[in-house]
Amino acid sequence: MSTGKYKWIGTRVDRPDGADKVTGRARFGADFNMPGQLIGRVLRSPHAHAIIKSVDTSAAEKLPGVKAVVTAKDLPEQPNVIVPAGEMQVNLRDITRNILAREKVLFEGHPIAAVAATTDAIAKQAVELIKVEYEVLPHVIDVTEAMKPGAPVLHDHLITEGVKPAPTKASNIAKRMDNTKGDFEAGLKQAEIVVEREYTTQAVHQGYIEPHATLASAAEDGQVQLWSTTQGHFQVRGFVSRLLGIETSQIRVTPSEIGGGFGGKTVVYLEPIAVRLSQKSGKPVKMVMTREEVFRASGPAPGGTVRVKLGAKKDGTIVAAECEIALQAGAFPGSPLGPACWTSFACYDIPNIKVVGFDVVSNRPKVAAYRAPGAPISAWGVESTLDVLALELGMDPIDLRLKNAAKKGTKTSYGPTFDTIGFVETLEAVKKSAHYKTPPKPGYARGVAAGFWFNVGADSSAASHVAEDGTVTVISGNPDIGGSRASLALMAAEELGVDYSKVRPIIADTSSIGFNFVTGGSRVTFATGLAVVNSVRDMIRELKVRAAKTWGVDPDAVIWEDGVAKPAGSNVGEFEPLTLSQLAATAGKTGGPINGHAQLNAQGAGPGFGVHVVDLKVDRDTGCVHIDRYTAAQDVGTAIHPSYVEGQIQGGAVQGIGWALNEEYIYNAKGRLDNAGFLDYRMPVASDLPMIDALVVEVPNPHHPYGVRGVGEVPIVPPLAAVGNAVARSINIRMTDLPLSPPRLSAAIDAATPKMAAE
Amino acid sequence: MAKMHITTTINGEPTEFLCDPQQSMLDVLRDNLGLTGSKEGCGSGDCGACSITLDGRLVCACLMLAPEAEGKKIETVEGIAKGDQLHPLQKKFVEFAALQCGICTPGVLVAAKALLEKNNNPTETEVRFWLAGNLCRCTGYDKIIRAVMDVAADMRGAAR
Numbered sequence: 021m022s023t024g025k026y027k028w029i030g031t032r033v034d035r036p037d038g039a040d041k042v043t044g045r046a047r048f049g050a051d052f053n054m055p056g057q058l059i060g061r062v063l064r065s066p067h068a069h070a071i072i073k074s075v076d077t078s079a080a081e082k083l084p085g086v087k088a089v090v091t092a093k094d095l096p097e098q099p100n101v102i103v104p105a106g107e108m109q110v111n112l113r114d115i116t117r118n119i120l121a122r123e124k125v126l127f128e129g130h131p132i133a134a135v136a137a138t139t140d141a142i143a144k145q146a147v148e149l150i151k152v153e154y155e156v157l158p159h160v161i162d163v164t165e166a167m168k169p170g171a172p173v174l175h176d177h178l179i180t181e182g183v184k185p186a187p188t189k190a191s192n193i194a195k196r197m198d199n200t201k202g203d204f205e206a207g208l209k210q211a212e213i214v215v216e217r218e219y220t221t222q223a224v225h226q227g228y229i230e231p232h233a234t235l236a237s238a239a240e241d242g243q244v245q246l247w248s249t250t251q252g253h254f255q256v257r258g259f260v261s262r263l264l265g266i267e268t269s270q271i272r273v274t275p276s277e278i279g280g281g282f283g284g285k286t287v288v289y290l291e292p293i294a295v296r297l298s299q300k301s302g303k304p305v306k307m308v309m310t311r312e313e314v315f316r317a318s319g320p321a322p323g324g325t326v327r328v329k330l331g332a333k334k335d336g337t338i339v340a341a342e343c344e345i346a347l348q349a350g351a352f353p354g355s356p357l358g359p360a361c362w363t364s365f366a367c368y369d370i371p372n373i374k375v376v377g378f379d380v381v382s383n384r385p386k387v388a389a390y391r392a393p394g395a396p397i398s399a400w401g402v403e404s405t406l407d408v409l410a411l412e413l414g415m416d417p418i419d420l421r422l423k424n425a426a427k428k429g430t431k432t433s434y435g436p437t438f439d440t441i442g443f444v445e446t447l448e449a450v451k452k453s454a455h456y457k458t459p460p461k462p463g464y465a466r467g468v469a470a471g472f473w474f475n476v477g478a479d480s481s482a483a484s485h486v487a488e489d490g491t492v493t494v495i496s497g498n499p500d501i502g503g504s505r506a507s508l509a510l511m512a513a514e515e516l517g518v519d520y521s522k523v524r525p526i527i528a529d530t531s532s533i534g535f536n537f538v539t540g541g542s543r544v545t546f547a548t549g550l551a552v553v554n555s556v557r558d559m560i561r562e563l564k565v566r567a568a569k570t571w572g573v574d575p576d577a578v579i580w581e582d583g584v585a586k587p588a589g590s591n592v593g594e595f596e597p598l599t600l601s602q603l604a605a606t607a608g609k610t611g612g613p614i615n616g617h618a619q620l621n622a623q624g625a626g627p628g629f630g631v632h633v634v635d636l637k638v639d640r641d642t643g644c645v646h647i648d649r650y651t652a653a654q655d656v657g658t659a660i661h662p663s664y665v666e667g668q669i670q671g672g673a674v675q676g677i678g679w680a681l682n683e684e685y686i687y688n689a690k691g692r693l694d695n696a697g698f699l700d701y702r703m704p705v706a707s708d709l710p711m712i713d714a715l716v717v718e719v720p721n722p723h724h725p726y727g728v729r730g731v732g733e734v735p736i737v738p739p740l741a742a743v744g745n746a747v748a749r750s751i752n753i754r755m756t757d758l759p760l761s762p763p764r765l766s767a768a769i770d771a772a773t774p775k776m777a778a779e
Numbered sequence: 780m781a782k783m784h785i786t787t788t789i790n791g792e793p794t795e796f797l798c799d800p801q802q803s804m805l806d807v808l809r810d811n812l813g814l815t816g817s818k819e820g821c822g823s824g825d826c827g828a829c830s831i832t833l834d835g836r837l838v839c840a841c842l843m844l845a846p847e848a849e850g851k852k853i854e855t856v857e858g859i860a861k862g863d864q865l866h867p868l869q870k871k872f873v874e875f876a877a878l879q880c881g882i883c884t885p886g887v888l889v890a891a892k893a894l895l896e897k898n899n900n901p902t903e904t905e906v907r908f909w910l911a912g913n914l915c916r917c918t919g920y921d922k923i924i925r926a927v928m929d930v931a932a933d934m935r936g937a938a939r
Binding site: 034035037039041043044045046047051226227228229278279280281282308311502503663666667668670671675697698699703706708709711 | 809814815816817818819820821822823825826828855856857859860865868869872873874875876878879880881882883884885888904906907908910911912913914915916917918919920921922923924925
């Protein structure tokens with residue numbers, strides 16, 4: 021843990037929003053209401069793929085209590101332009117069609133129309149009165165099927181990008197991406213051992229417990245207010261502005277507390293509809309998704325296929341590596357293909373790398389970001405194949421990774437050369453851990469895997485205000501999804517040299533602070549933290565000016581230390597230090613309020629690396645996996661609030677365990693989702709798990725004043741292969757298709773067991 | 780359909796409300812009574828975010844019809860703190876960082892309190908199975924389980 025270098029950083033203080041969140045006082049998305057509000061509901065497609073021949077809303081409009089109905093006709097057409105959205109990119113032409121279908125419905129659950137009524141019951145009744153005439157088309161769900169010639173084509177205009185010469189016919193392959201370093205074929209010739217495997221993964225959902233919710237109030241003068249549960253209220257503002265043609269400054273979005281997002285709340289579904297319903301009805305409109313709607317029609321993470329080929333020397337040195345990935349984008353192009361490709365071999369210093377990726381549309385909901393988008397899928401393939409290699413070489417899996425580990429100076433396949441990183445330190449921490457030094461319990465097997473995430477910087481704004489009594493408010497604009505208020509306040513208290521309890525962090529709406537990019541990419545503590553630190557420094561600069569004025573000296577002759585202004589040296593004169601409260605009390609005489617501001621585009625987000633170890637056993641009769649022990653090690657830069665850093669690591673690991681063992685979107689022959697609920701979409705529950713030991717490694721990021729690296733994304737990357745590798749070593753079968761659910765495992769065990777002699 | 784008039788007790792307060800016969804207790808708590816501490820994560824009894832107690836029994840408010848509250852005693856997350864004093868579980872959850880986003884926290888606290896009232900010496904396995912009906916997607920449960928075990932230990936210490 022932190023070394024005593026700091027007073028506040030590295031301490032486990034109570035979070036500022038703690039009392040609100042343990043008493044039910046905190047207001048989440050569905051907890052906002054306005055007098056006279058209407059309730060909005062959405063009509064969704066029952067078909068996976070169909071032409072919309074007509075939509076008749078007349079009967080719904082006539083139902084007493086219905087105040088507005090909207091269809092795609094109420095949203096202006098959008099250009100074919102790609103804009104950033106969270107960690108992903110979206111095309112405006114596509115996103116308006118994702119929000120309300122136009123020519124076709126492209127997945128079961130695709131919204132077609134929405135109504136606002138005085139009660140929820142009337143709204144539901146009205147939705148059922150909308151008549152839609154469909155021409156049902158053949159559909160395609162599976163990514164491999166969708167890539168085949170002759171597959172039903174979702175978009176007649178979709179010509180594969182990244183292929184030369186450009187194809188002349190539309191297909192479901194939106195993009196091909198090539199990413200190389202050195203010469204893979206030449207490298208492979210030097211190999212003494214070659215291993216190759218193919219893998220699949222299924223679509224999984226972020227599984228945030230709070231469904232999407234919004235409350236919109238459009239006034240007669242054109243101003244719009246929105247309350248929304250989102251990872252980025254500035255993104256909500258931007259999308260509503262673009263999609264409805266409203267000037268950005270006319271829209272004010274206040275973020276509610278957010279009940280989980282994990283990337284899934286970086287895009288918009290309800291907000292533009294709610295605003296349009298509010299404009300048409302003249303009343304505030306509240307919309308909340310059901311859990312079923314969340315599963316069917318928000319953005320899960322893609323499933324896909326991964327093929328990995330590794331060539332190595334007998335001593336374990338990897339000389340050539342190839343990865344081919346095809347990801348489901350869902351109904352519209354835009355899977356996290358880039359990150360999936362770029363992260364695939366980012367943990368390793370390999371001279372010859374070839375990565376090819378395909379972004380493929382099919383009749384599924386359009387994917388959204390999910391914690392380290394794309395990375396767990398390629399890591400599942402790469403880290404599993406590394407385990408095959410380790411077994412064939414008879415090498416310890418940590419030693420194999422240490423032999424090939426990326427370090428400072430390693431050039432990545434996607435371009436950048438690493439600065440100071442902590443992968444070797446993380447591997448060594450695992451090797452030295454009590455867990456790794458102790459063999460698994462009898463009957464249990466051990467799996468190891470690593471993971472990487474770039475981490476993100478981007479745009480942040482912050483302000484710091486000294487109140488009249490000398491206490492401080494720190495204002496930023498990123499929804500606090502897991503304790504970031506605490507980490508921001510800790511950095512502000514450290515910088516200012518005052519008690520943590522004197523610093524109150526708040527999250528401002530879009531009209532009260534400058535632009536902030538989404539809470540995502542593990543960027544808030546790094547980038548918004550940097551903005552907060554800079555705003556405090558700006559405030560300190562002003563505090564020194566005020567002290568100088570009080571003393572009648574030059575501002576350069578004042579220093580700020582331990583929360584007080586002091587003369588820089590004895591030559592300045594004999595002055596008693598001035599505290600924040602003293603300077604605040606006289607602020608009116610020295611120049612007015614004392615504030616600081618900062619805005620930046622943060623560069624130098626330090627990449628993060630994780631290494632996970634799991635001991636488990638497989639019940640050979642039921643196919644159930646029992647996890648006995650789990651250690652997740654990660655280089656976090658500096659743990660600003662160690663408890664929340666551990667929490668990110670533990671939570672990410674468990675989401676990865678769910679992905680590995682049980683979670684999957686299951687479609688039936690009609691292209692409809694069969695498990696759109698928490699009973700059948702089986703996320704980990706408390707009784708599935710042991711404690712998750714978070715092993716925090718601190719290799720400070722040289723590009724942040726306190727050494728911060730993002731933490732949240734890395735921990736979901738290793739678990740898929742860590743679990744798979746342990747299963748392989750447990751039952752001696754290399755499972756290549758996720759999830760490793762009981763039916764799949766017991767079928768594999770049965771298939772591998774010699775049939776009993778006919779008795 | 781005519782509304783039903785229900786007389787009940789919520790967090791110790793005598794309470795009356797009018798509801799539709801098919802309305803869930805969760806909807807009445809949140810929409811009619813303004814007690815939005817209980818959350819709806821699924822509406823099907825799978826996530827536990829709406830956990831309340833009915834005459835001391837842990838139930839999902841989304842699966843309970845509001846008229847069933849007649850003559851009963853209901854406790855919600857809003858009733859856990861007494862005056863300006865947080866319950867030991869509430870304090871420990873903040874101290875141990877047993878919440879990240881906080882959406883599951885009200886339900887987890889109601890469920891954990893119900894457990895400790897029955898059994899102040901639970902094993903880790905007992906805590907894990909008791910809370911298996913409360914989904915948390917942020918924490919991986921580690922810090923939640925530790926917080927509940929620690930409060931149980933404190934309670935036993937105080938009882939000696």
